[in-house]
Amino acid sequence: MYSVAICRLRLLKGFSSFHVVSRALCSRTFNSDDVENGSEHIDDYLNESWKSSILEHNVNEKTSTSYDSIVSDFDEVHYQGNFSARQSFIDEVKIEASRILDILHQDCPGYDVKPVLNNLGVKVSSLLVREVLFGVLKTVNYVNKSRCAKLGYKFFVWSGERDDYKHTTNVYHIMMKIFAQCEEFKAMWRLLEQMIENGYPTTARTFNILICTCGEAGLARKVVEKFIKSNNFSYRPFKHTYNAILHSLLTLHQYKLVEWVYHRMLVEGQSPDVLTYNIIMCAKFKLGKLDQFHGLLDEMGRSGFSPDLHTFNLLLHVLGKGDKPLAAMKLLDHMKEVGINPSVLHFTTLIDGLSRAGNLDGSHYFFNEMIKHKCVPDVVCYTVMINCYVVAGEFDKAQKIFDEMINKSQLPNVFTYNSMIRGLCKARKFDKACLMLKEMESRGVNPNFLVYSTLVSYLQNAGRVSEAQEIIRHIVEKGQYTHLLAKIKGYKRC
Numbered sequence: 027m028y029s030v031a032i033c034r035l036r037l038l039k040g041f042s043s044f045h046v047v048s049r050a051l052c053s054r055t056f057n058s059d060d061v062e063n064g065s066e067h068i069d070d071y072l073n074e075s076w077k078s079s080i081l082e083h084n085v086n087e088k089t090s091t092s093y094d095s096i097v098s099d100f101d102e103v104h105y106q107g108n109f110s111a112r113q114s115f116i117d118e119v120k121i122e123a124s125r126i127l128d129i130l131h132q133d134c135p136g137y138d139v140k141p142v143l144n145n146l147g148v149k150v151s152s153l154l155v156r157e158v159l160f161g162v163l164k165t166v167n168y169v170n171k172s173r174c175a176k177l178g179y180k181f182f183v184w185s186g187e188r189d190d191y192k193h194t195t196n197v198y199h200i201m202m203k204i205f206a207q208c209e210e211f212k213a214m215w216r217l218l219e220q221m222i223e224n225g226y227p228t229t230a231r232t233f234n235i236l237i238c239t240c241g242e243a244g245l246a247r248k249v250v251e252k253f254i255k256s257n258n259f260s261y262r263p264f265k266h267t268y269n270a271i272l273h274s275l276l277t278l279h280q281y282k283l284v285e286w287v288y289h290r291m292l293v294e295g296q297s298p299d300v301l302t303y304n305i306i307m308c309a310k311f312k313l314g315k316l317d318q319f320h321g322l323l324d325e326m327g328r329s330g331f332s333p334d335l336h337t338f339n340l341l342l343h344v345l346g347k348g349d350k351p352l353a354a355m356k357l358l359d360h361m362k363e364v365g366i367n368p369s370v371l372h373f374t375t376l377i378d379g380l381s382r383a384g385n386l387d388g389s390h391y392f393f394n395e396m397i398k399h400k401c402v403p404d405v406v407c408y409t410v411m412i413n414c415y416v417v418a419g420e421f422d423k424a425q426k427i428f429d430e431m432i433n434k435s436q437l438p439n440v441f442t443y444n445s446m447i448r449g450l451c452k453a454r455k456f457d458k459a460c461l462m463l464k465e466m467e468s469r470g471v472n473p474n475f476l477v478y479s480t481l482v483s484y485l486q487n488a489g490r491v492s493e494a495q496e497i498i499r500h501i502v503e504k505g506q507y508t509h510l511l512a513k514i515k516g517y518k519r520c
Contacts, residue, residue, distance in 0.1 A: 116153070119151070119153050119154050119157060120157060122146075122148045122154060123154055123157035123158045123161060124161075125146065125148075126143065126146070126148070126154075126158050126181065127158060127161045127162070129142050129143060129146075130158075130162070130177045130180070130181060131177070133176075133177060133180070139180060139184075140180075140184055143181075143184055150185050150188045150190070150191040151191065152191075152194050152196070152197065154185075155181075155182075155185050155191075155193070155197050156196070156197060156200060158181055158185075159178055159181070159182065159197065159200040159201060159204065160200065162174055162177055162178040162181070162204055163178070163200065163203060163204050163207060164509070165509075166204065166207045166208055167509060171207070171208035171209060171210075172208065172210075174204065174207075174208055175204060175205055175208035175210045175213065178201060178204040178205075179201065179204075179205075179213070182197070182201045195221070195226050195227065195229065195231075195232075198217065198221045198226060198232075199231055199232065199235060201217060202214050202217055202218065202232075202235050202236075203235060205217060206235060206238070206239040211239065214236075214239065218232070218236070222256075228253070228256060230270055230273070230274045233249070233253055233270075233271065233274045234274055234277070234278060236249045237249055237250075237274070237275070237278055237280065238278065246280065246283060247283070247286065250271060250275075250283065250286075250287055253267065253271055254267060254268070254271065254287075254290070268287065268291045268296055268302070269299070269301050269302055269305070271287055272284055272287055272288065272291075272302065272305045272306070273301070273305060275287065276305050276308060276309060279312070281309040281312045281313050282313070284305065284306065284309040285306070285309060285310075285313075288302070288306050300326075300331050303322060303325070303326045303329075303331065304336075304337065304340070306322060307319055307322045307323065307326075307340070308340065310322060311340075311344065333364070333366075334366070335361075335366050335369065335371075335372070338357065338361050338366060338368075338372060339371060339372055339375050341357055342354055342357060342358075342372055342375050342376040342379070343375045343376075343378075343379050344379075345357065345376070345379065346375065346376045346377070346378065346379015346380045346382070346383065347379040347382055347383055348379075348383065349380065349383035349384070349385050349388070351380060351385065351388040351391070351392070354376050354380075354392075358372070367399075368396075368399060368401070369401060370396065370401045370402065370403060370404055370406075370407055373392055373393070373395070373396035373399075373401060373407065374404075374406055374407040374410055376392050377389045377392050377393055377396075377407070377410055377411065377414070378410045378414075380392065381410070381413070381414035381417070381418075384418075386414060386415070386418055386420070389411065389414050390411075393407070393411055402434075403431075403434070403436070404436065405431070405436050405437065405438065405439055405442065408427060408428075408430075408431040408436055408438075408442065409438075409439070409441050409442045409445060411424075411427045412424045412427050412428055412431075412442060412445045412446060412449070413445045415427065415449070416445050416446075416448055416449035416452065419452065421449040421450070421452065421453040421455075424445070424446065424449045425446075425449075428442070428446055437469075438466070438471070439471060440466070440471055440472065440473060440474050440477060443462060443463075443466040443471060443473070443477060444474075444476055444477045444480060446462055447459045447462050447463065447477060447480055447481055448480050448484075450462060451480065451481065451484035451485075451488075452484075454488065456484070456485060456488060456490060456493065459481055459484070460481070460493065460497075463477070463481060463497075474507075475507040475510050478497060478501055478507065479510075479513070479514055481494075481497055482494045482497050482498060482514055483514065485497070498511060498514070
């Protein structure tokens with residue numbers, strides 16, 4: 027039971043920065059509960075927003091192509107000029123990647139793809155290699171997984187043998203993901219060893235891929251032990267390897283492993299710092315070990331650590347989910363007393379927590395308080411409020427917040443639209459839900475699979491099967507998420 031005592035000064039003496047976790051890197055599996063349980067997906071969205079506001083460096087190396095990488099590849103071929111020239115270069119790379127994928131898919135006994143690839147005369151760059159490997163990764167399914175692993179690795183080896191090109195850590199990660207998706211775990215570990223032998227640093231991203239793949243806690247512990255002992259683990263911006271591992275485990279929701287690693291850290295005589303305490307505190311809260319959570323707060327205070335805005339954010343999260351609005355108010359007042367002005371992040375965290383506790387009045391009150399404090403609601407905050415009302419079945423209020431958001435020039439994103447579409451469906455306004463799907467696409471907001479599956483599932487449940495099939499045909503025509511369509515209940519090929 028959450029206590030108002032959490033706000034007492036004795037607890038506030040010892041807080042420090044709290045790194046809130048990002049969305050899980052492992053892919054979520056769609057099921058029927060996902061349509062109703064919109065809060066879980068808003069939680070992922072909030073976590074992503076919180077993470078970006080806290081870390082100065084991107085701890086998790088993205089597997090998608092970054093603008094900087096594109097520019098780097100662009101410079102490799104000595105292009106000079108404006109954006110249109112760069113875009114032309116990117117388009118050319120995509121065409122070449124498509125040609126290479128066509129050749130790879132022709133691979134069979136008696137047909138050697140290497141000389142055919144050599145005769146193409148393409149300029150091998152990081153962008154090209156990523157495009158091809160992502161192309162292979164997208165086609166992996168239960169039937170062709172063994173073949174995809176072989177094709178991906180053949181191209182990986184061929185491109186790595188070019189004199190004017192060298193694989194990046196990112197490319198190794200994509201190949202590891204292909205092996206993982208194809209369940210070629212021994213090959214994935216051999217690739218890791220090869221990566222280390224060739225002098226590439228093993229990063230938090232490497233660690234995350236392996237943890238996601240391992241599954242069982244026993245095997246995951248072996249991965250952790252390997253990285254603890256590794257001298258090649260790149261752990262910036264963390265002070266030491268333990269914090270990097272703890273943070274990575276927290277982002278993957280491996281809370282029991284966080285506890286185990288923390289115990290190992292103490293046994294080996296490593297002293298926890300501010301970040302360590304905050305990670306362990308978060309894990310204890312997630313595990314429901316509130317006595318230990320409070321104990322850690324006391325211990326942090328005895329260690330002389332002072333609170334900052336991220337620590338207060340965690341406490342507001344706890345108080346919100348515990349439906350303690352009065353205690354939250356006292357905490358907000360105390361923040362101002364110590365010179366920390368509550369930001370839109372703090373109010374959003376509190377609003378979301380109260381809504382999960384079923385206290386819509388409290389959520390609405392603090393939304394208004396935020397505006398009184400001259401904190402301008404952003405797209406995250408508006409989306410949380412919209413989701414509050416949708417989950418509570420009060421769609422008219424959700425629509426009012428959505429309209430206000432548009433009037434305030436806050437552009438809705440995919441999470442906002444998903445909440446609105448789900449709300450329209452719950453209100454049985456299916457025609458408007460379908461129109462909103464078209465609206466978001468016309469505004470350049472690309473629907474994710476959850477948006478499509480939400481709409482299709484509600485249409486199916488309402489007996490509007492033809493309209494659901496029309497949405498599925500639209501997905502197929504766009505060529506997106508087709509590999510996930512089988513996860514929709516009652517899906518039939520159009």
